[in-house]
Amino acid sequence: MAEKGVTPRGEDYSKWYTDVVQKTELADYSPVKGCMVIRPYGYSLWENIQAALDRRFKETGHVNAYFPLLIPMSFLKREAEHVEGFAPELAVVTHGGGKELDEPLVVRPTSETIIGHMYSEWVKSYRDLPILINQWGNVVRWEMRTRLFLRTTEFLWQEGHTAHATREEAEEETQRMLGVYADFAINEAAIPVVQGRKSDREKFAGAVASYTIEAMMGNGWALQSGTSHFLGQNFARVFDIKFLNQKNEFAYAWTTSWGLSTRMVGAIIMAHGDDQGLMLPPRLAPTQVVVVPIWRKDAERGVVLALAEQVTATLGAAGVRVKLDSRDEFNAGYKFNDWEMRGVPLRIEIGPRDVEQNAVVFARRDILGKEGKTFGVPVAGIADAVRDMLVTIQAGMLARATEFRDANTHTVASYDEFRQVLEGPGGFIRVHWAGTSEDEDRIKEETKATVRCYPFERPEGEGVCFYTGQRTDRIAIFARAY
Amino acid sequence: MAEKGVTPRGEDYSKWYTDVVQKTELADYSPVKGCMVIRPYGYSLWENIQAALDRRFKETGHVNAYFPLLIPMSFLKREAEHVEGFAPELAVVTHGGGKELDEPLVVRPTSETIIGHMYSEWVKSYRDLPILINQWGNVVRWEMRTRLFLRTTEFLWQEGHTAHATREEAEEETQRMLGVYADFAINEAAIPVVQGRKSDREKFAGAVASYTIEAMMGNGWALQSGTSHFLGQNFARVFDIKFLNQKNEFAYAWTTSWGLSTRMVGAIIMAHGDDQGLMLPPRLAPTQVVVVPIWRKDAERGVVLALAEQVTATLGAAGVRVKLDSRDEFNAGYKFNDWEMRGVPLRIEIGPRDVEQNAVVFARRDILGKEGKTFGVPVAGIADAVRDMLVTIQAGMLARATEFRDANTHTVASYDEFRQVLEGPGGFIRVHWAGTSEDEDRIKEETKATVRCYPFERPEGEGVCFYTGQRTDRIAIFARAY
Structure with missing residues (x-):
């Protein structure tokens, strides 16, 4: 817990x-x-x-x-x-x-x-x-x-x-x-x-x-x-x-x-992952959707739970990996945090007012808070709406990770700059590279960074090696690595 | 091969x-x-x-x-x-x-x-x-x-x-x-x-x-x-x-x-398994159906192969685990033996005459020879016919194994009879049993048979232990075991 x-x-x-x-x-x-x-x-x-x-x-x-x-x-x-x-x-x-x-x-x-x-x-x-x-x-x-x-x-x-x-x-x-x-x-x-x-x-x-x-x-x-x-x-x-x-x-x-x-x-x-915890891509997530019923008065419990169960059953039958969180011992806020920490891509909230409108609320894991919510999603056609949303989340996660990778990929013209990047922002350093294995060893010893790969895609063409000063068409990506 | x-x-x-x-x-x-x-x-x-x-x-x-x-x-x-x-x-x-x-x-x-x-x-x-x-x-x-x-x-x-x-x-x-x-x-x-x-x-x-x-x-x-x-x-x-x-x-x-x-x-x-080799139950068989095209003259090859490919594709699309054996280096007889040895539950034979009738021949692995063949199975509706046949084969295999088990389960009234069964026909020996662990050891040493289990189902009620002569309601199944 x-x-x-x-x-x-x-x-x-x-x-x-x-x-x-x-x-x-x-x-x-x-x-x-x-x-x-x-x-x-x-x-x-x-x-x-x-x-x-x-x-x-x-x-x-x-x-x-x-x-x-x-x-x-x-x-x-x-x-x-x-x-x-x-x-x-x-x-x-x-x-x-x-x-x-x-x-x-x-x-x-x-x-x-x-x-x-x-x-x-x-x-x-x-x-x-x-x-x-x-x-x-x-x-x-x-x-x-x-x-x-x-x-x-x-x-x-x-x-x-x-x-x-x-x-x-x-x-x-x-x-x-x-x-x-x-x-x-x-x-x-x-x-x-x-x-x-x-x-x-x-x-x-x-x-x-x-x-x-x-x-x-x-x-x-x-x-x-x-x-x-x-x-x-x-x-x-x-x-x-x-x-x-x-x-x-x-x-x-x-x-x-x-x-x-x-x-x-x-x-x-x-x-x-982010400061809330895990964030799982929908295609691999053990649980893709969690349904959280919300009520205050006992009188509301029955109708809210009934709709939550109906939505869960509909999604399960449609092949969505869905869980209903009907635990009585925890309130909705606790459950939201718990499932966010566990990285479930999509949360469906159902309260008394949603029941009245025969609708639900979507809350995306990849965009927290109000910005990631969709209100009034009709229960009719819920499976299609969920499937579409999971595709959107999957694409959104890839787009964000790609932006992050590109924003944190640096080019440098000298070994000094190389060290500054590693001591400062970090990330991938993409450079022309004509060094030897011994040069690699030395760089690793001095900076802990290693050649991760010579990338297949290298639109840069020929250029000057940041370390040896030699001209070369080889590109290397250096980084600290696990 | x-x-x-x-x-x-x-x-x-x-x-x-x-x-x-x-x-x-x-x-x-x-x-x-x-x-x-x-x-x-x-x-x-x-x-x-x-x-x-x-x-x-x-x-x-x-x-x-x-x-x-x-x-x-x-x-x-x-x-x-x-x-x-x-x-x-x-x-x-x-x-x-x-x-x-x-x-x-x-x-x-x-x-x-x-x-x-x-x-x-x-x-x-x-x-x-x-x-x-x-x-x-x-x-x-x-x-x-x-x-x-x-x-x-x-x-x-x-x-x-x-x-x-x-x-x-x-x-x-x-x-x-x-x-x-x-x-x-x-x-x-x-x-x-x-x-x-x-x-x-x-x-x-x-x-x-x-x-x-x-x-x-x-x-x-x-x-x-x-x-x-x-x-x-x-x-x-x-x-x-x-x-x-x-x-x-x-x-x-x-x-x-x-x-x-x-x-x-x-x-x-x-x-x-039998003397031909493996016999796999359709529900577990890696290949449930093998399609074997048969031709003599080169002129026949094209049409026969075309129908064989069509049938294979239809079955594959219907979720049947099917293989087409279009190898040129082996004749049909060799292929029949090969797939029978490998235990594929159902063989579909397609020759020039079948092509004319837009039909195929089914040959069951569990019933060899002509008796297990169905001629003139229409290509229209082939997937359903195959599915039905696989269910029939599965049921037939269970029925045969059950008959075999029952025919080879013996009851005995004395230790002498017990030894005769083990030396003769073999199989399971189902008896009233009031012996001790030491008795079990002795029987194992003398006959290599062990208590396989005390079966849950025991319609026999009370009776006399074949070994100790004591009355008991415990039933044991003895057998040689791997």
Whole structure:
């Protein structure tokens, strides 16, 4: 129950985030270091994210499967960069069934290796390709500093793993799935992500190239929200995913992998939340509409509740995710605050005067106060009116997040200016960039900002690197990041 | 590809089972001892099982959530019976992030303990009850002898965990969820399970009482296919799930847990499969209908394919899970065998003569050969005809499985007769039973048969125990079991 609201963002953004997660009952800390419990409200949001992604995966020809949680340690060691990247984060099972194991098993941090092994058994001929498999599951990465949803020792995600006969097909797949993530983020989560390529410093351990969707959070920081990797033949060579091509010659397959996790819940919280709390995009919100009946005298209770129940039933039958808040122990003002904190996109208020007019009041979560209210919405046709309003709210949230992103994206001409932006307003810094990985390291050390991506869209053309002074057509987005 | 069919059941039932699982590509062995890979066809079946169960869970007021995979070893030790039951099967994480852990973590074999801990934090007052949570996830139990789907070191399942203010409510919940499992098994999987109570010897480690749905496999063995446990206050006491009741007194909650796993896939295989291979109930089949175009001359190909595509599109638009098999490299006979092996409930054959009549042929998987064919089904209204036929097949499969179960359920008057049944025809043995747990142990040792359950339905009334000679009104079903 919402006894008190959340800490204002301006006071302590980090505390605001934790308050939102805990007070709205999205998740809770667990007694296991770095692991969280995803509570029903948070899990329901995750289920909606899953459904929206899974539909897109299937529409693009993918199928789901399931591979073992435990992976022999030796598998990870086969790809040199891969094990170097993941070794420090491994959870290791050394005992099973009361005995010490001959070979330790790691709890999967990601599944390229075990899946690569299976693909080598399934792929014999070009006819067996492509393999387009996705897996929904849990992974474990031992993290030192954790944060609910954003970085937890165990997290839920999906990992797609595909194998192709040609380099071109695999590269196309990598881009296709990045596009699926971007489409999901923009059109379901209302987050205007930037698509681009990761710098070598930031790419996936074992990949040839990594691509990302980067989202801007309410404090101007970036959040990497989904990644798609072109793995070349790196994993195919070490796991021997070999096939007879149409010329009857042996060739190694080309593979990709792509993943999106419960981190996306953190992205949604921080892209849209305000000082009232959570603000959920209608397409993903577990509850899209809450109906709050309002009465003062006992005599009013019956008629108000009757209409509230009728409206709730009508909306439920129309496929709207609706809840009636008929709790007697709380007054209307308390309920308004409570549902606003929980981010329900649309509130329907019904009082005695509304009953007389056979109408209701709409109150938008994204525009608080009188400005966001529509009075006298007729009960006849309520389902259509609600659907239209949810579409309007979804579009409004995307528009606002886009404006915010653009207003907080800066260009700079020098490293001095770069530092001033980071110390001042913050946000994304979009620059011409000709630096090296070592330059990136130095900038990170000095400013904590990293290259988030080399964006695909770069209307700027050629220009001068703010750091090296060299001419280049490469654009980079720098930012502080979670 | 189905180069060869499966081993006949009469020749080697166990080999038949493994053949079916592997040749239909439901699952494959993995390089990790005791763990399997669930391939897309098997996973798709599991997704349909999940959807059918999840719908029922939500209709009965449950919500989903997610708790940590890793559980501190000390948690398991708190409930004495629980740790005794699970200790031999634990996988233990001793190292994380490159260091030895202060306290080892076990990979969850089941989640009563960690969930009990969280409930103790969430429950303060009777107003916080009941908690009705389900979790979809993976668990690990170190098994010595594994078998694809039936017993694997890691498996997928759902585990429901509820907490209630009163004993009565918790007992009701335990029965309600057993009923949900039975309803699912009978009406979705077409398996006529027997509902009953587990003997003390067979109950869940830490439960007051365990209930089960028991299914009969094609070889007469039993398969425990879902269980629901009344945990009393056992876990509430050790995890301190305490609340202020309406009289303002502290009381311990009453809890339940219930689970159903990927084992159900094994149940479906063995309850319905025949010497052709898999036979899937239409309501759960990943592919409900396969359309096979048939032609000899190239001139026929175009018209036949056109009608086949039209029928496929019509059925797809009507929500039927349909596949068109237009592969050129295989002839119709090969395709018939292939899809029969894969258990697709209904095949639609379309040849040149069918095109002339604007009609198709239905061929049922559950009735092979001419007897199961319907000729001249008009293309107009094909979707309704298919839907009706799928309902007929579903009902036919349940009826056949019920007949089989009843024909293979025996009553015996003496232990001698009991042994003769087990050595001869096999199946369920339904008897009056007044024996002790020690008697059960002895019978198991001598015959390998165990008490599968004390069935709820027992029209027999009082009688004489076949083993002890005592009068009793308790009925037990004995059988060999997986």
